Amino acid sequence: MEKVELIATTTFGLEGVVKEEVKELGFEDIEVEDGKVSFTGDLSAICEANLWLRSAERVRLKLGEFEATDFDELYEKTKALPWAEWLPKEAEFPVQGKSISSELHSVPTCQSIVKKAIVDNMQEKYNIEWFNEEGPLYPIEVALKKDIATLTIDTSGSGLHKRGYRELSTPAPLQETIAAGMIYLSLWEPDRVLIDPFCGSGTIPIEAAMLGKNIAPGLQRSFAAEKWVNISDSLWKEARQKAQAAIKDELEPRLIMGTDIDSEMFSIARHHARKAGVEGWIHFQTKPFAQFSTNREYGYIITNPPYGERLTPQAEVEELYRLMGDKFRPLDTWSIYVLTSHQNFEKLYGKKASKRRKLYNGGIECQYYQYYGPWPSKS
Template sequence: MYTILATTPMGLESIVAKEVQALGYETTSENGRVIYSGDATAIVKSNLWLRSADRIKLIIGRFKATTFDQLFELTKALPWEDYIDDNGQFPVSGKSVKSTLYSVPDCQAIVKKAIVERLKKAYNKAGWLTEDGALFKVEVSILKDEVLLTIDTSGSGLHKRGYRLAQGAAPMKETLAAALVQLTNWKGETPFIDPFCGSGTIAIEAAMIAQNIAPGFNRDFASEDWSIIPEGLYDQERDYAESVADYDKDIKIFASDIDSEMIEIARNNATEVGFGDVIQFKQMDVHQLQLTTEKGIIVGNPPYGERIGERDEVESMYRYLGQLLNENPKWSMYIMTSYKTFEQLINKKATKRRKLYNGYIECTYFQYWGEK
């Protein structure tokens, strides 16, 4: 059994915890972290199935250290040989916040030296470790003198699904897009519209959720080469993911954007992941949007109006969304924006609000639930 850490963007801990619990594991949450216990299968399932987590790491040790001697000895006392192969590569990255040991390069060097000493003794190696095998990225993270040592199982961040061939100037991470959809509880029963689709990320993640497609099915992970992961386990779990995907589920997803170039990019991205015929893309100004069914859902990340000259245009868009909502009371709408007066422009208080971050921009996710 391993202690597993799913890192999350701030504000999405509860979403990731719910995903982990759906895989069958009990969780505890901290700021930006969801922690749980599981075996090798849990590592594989987490990488393949978690939609909103950033990375899956293994916690090797947690302790307090205020001197470099303490950091060295307590790191060396941990069973690194239970994780890292005798020829494994283990670069060490680090960060330190509000801690006595504030020099990150020194902390990295000491942790590296301690692991080397431990592995040389465990594997009975007199000379240098070759480090020409699988990759085990170690991180030393120190917050208020509390040390957390982890190994990354994912490799590239989980937002890198493998389908985004191109993107716009300020793309939304796939993991955040998935979270926005999951917060709506939409599973494909009603029409889904993203009127500000950009490179198509929200619409694509919505399609993957509706058809129960594992977000990690189309990429590789660092831990696939580890000896602690039974051979063939990743392939076995990918086969299972393939068997439970509902590729024939009839869903109606519409995505539009005022920029014709972005529509072309979005269409190509959707085709790459197999949704070329599932998502309907159209170059269109939001003021042309009409709702033609009794109920449905709008999810979007519109322009925030932060550039000079954009404010009037953005406020006009927001007022039109309010008009649509007023005329179609059974529709639900979920909009993420940094615009502080969004509710006044919509002329309606949100049913629920959630603070989220799009990159480094603090935003609010305004949720309007349609009448039942």
């Protein structure tokens, strides 16, 4: 089967997580750069990567990469790529672009040149003068970085954070791909207790339950490449059937818990959990954080509390972080993971993190504070 080169784009800070996901899926020639993980596979890899990658933003098909320091060079090298091998004559192919530290810094001009080069290439291949662009969607991107142009086609369509279960909108939601990345970084195992005491609409508990039950995150949605002529319906059908068959039922109910003070959020969280197929595996409870307690000896807290940037006053957030320290510090056998943009979190919490990692949530630069607890004994 034909080999293709793919790029899984990522939020900054999650490249290592996506690399491990790609490796687990059995893909080859894995390379990591800022914001992306490249790999190769056959055509079925387009289906599997879209269905299974939990922390990636999109899966892009790489058509070519070359140096371009002037517009003539960009045009000629773009035109030389095998566009007609992928784009049928009725294809809709909008072009987006970005440029970082390159001679060709005018993004609109680069987009226009790439569009013209593709049209000229296809005119020669199909021997027609006009393209109606009324067929399947092939979103093209020209990305320039330090004078290297990378031309890709987006196989995903909507971003991969759109799993299909979030039907109801909430203010400042945590993106599903970030939640999945937080869980991967924690090394949580499905037989361990996991609590999110600021669960809001339930994204972290839902993503954990989907991971624990091995539910492919893309199983409930469609992708742009499902309508591509190069990828047969049978490949998508087979990939979905395999994903459906891989779902596990062994996850112990109610090991995953989500609490929050907002009762209205819980109706949304339960609705999303039900839509994701994990409602029976999560215990949601309306509870103010001041009442947080646990009698479990071991467990994980993975949470995205208020930052004081959008919805909650700064002074209130700082008092909350002090209370978090009072509640969590005595849990010295627990592993605690907190995502926040507040620069003084460790000081307010009262303890320096074992490790921290920069992540971006909704464009806000955050730190993921990780407090490691001991691994439970076999007994």
